[in-house]
Amino acid sequence: MYHLTALVTLLAIAFYFFTIMNVSRSRSKTGVKVPAISGHPDFERAFRIQANTLEWMPIVLPALWLFAIYIGDAIAAGIGAVWIIGRVVYFIGYSKAAAKRGPGFMIQGIAAIALWAGAIGAVVLRLV
Template structure:
């Protein structure tokens, strides 16, 4: 069973939901009306945090699950937790200034690459 990976998946979804709520709150706080996508730097950063998280989820989630299936539920969940931590660091940094998004981006990017490369390696090994 993949209980730990399922938990990390649910936590990633909760984090994405949080970023969506943050965009809505930012619209209210900054006066950026729907459907505008720009207008105030604080809103634009909140929106980019949400969109960047969404852009990475199709890379992260399949890699997470394939890693869990082919390698280890616990290892996948651990690396997946690092991805979530990276997204939180990204959120905190980018919320302050665009220039501060780098460390969180690097953390989540490395976690995603490890999951993807591990899954790919495990699948290829089973094919040969």
């Protein structure tokens, strides 16, 4: 069973939902009306945090599950949790200033690469 990986998947989705709600809150706070996606730096950063999280999810979630299937649930979940932590650090930094997004981006990027590399490595090893 993949209970830990399922939990991390649900946490990742919950974090993404949080970023969506943050964009809505930021619209109200800054006065940026739908359908605009620019106009106030605080809103634009909130919007980019949400969009960037969405951009990474199709990379991370399949890699997370393939890693869990081919290598192990606990290790996949641990690396997936690091990805979420990286996204939170990214959120906190980027919310303050665009220049502060780097540490969170690096954490989540390394976790995503680890999941993808581990999954592809395990699959290839089984093919040979």
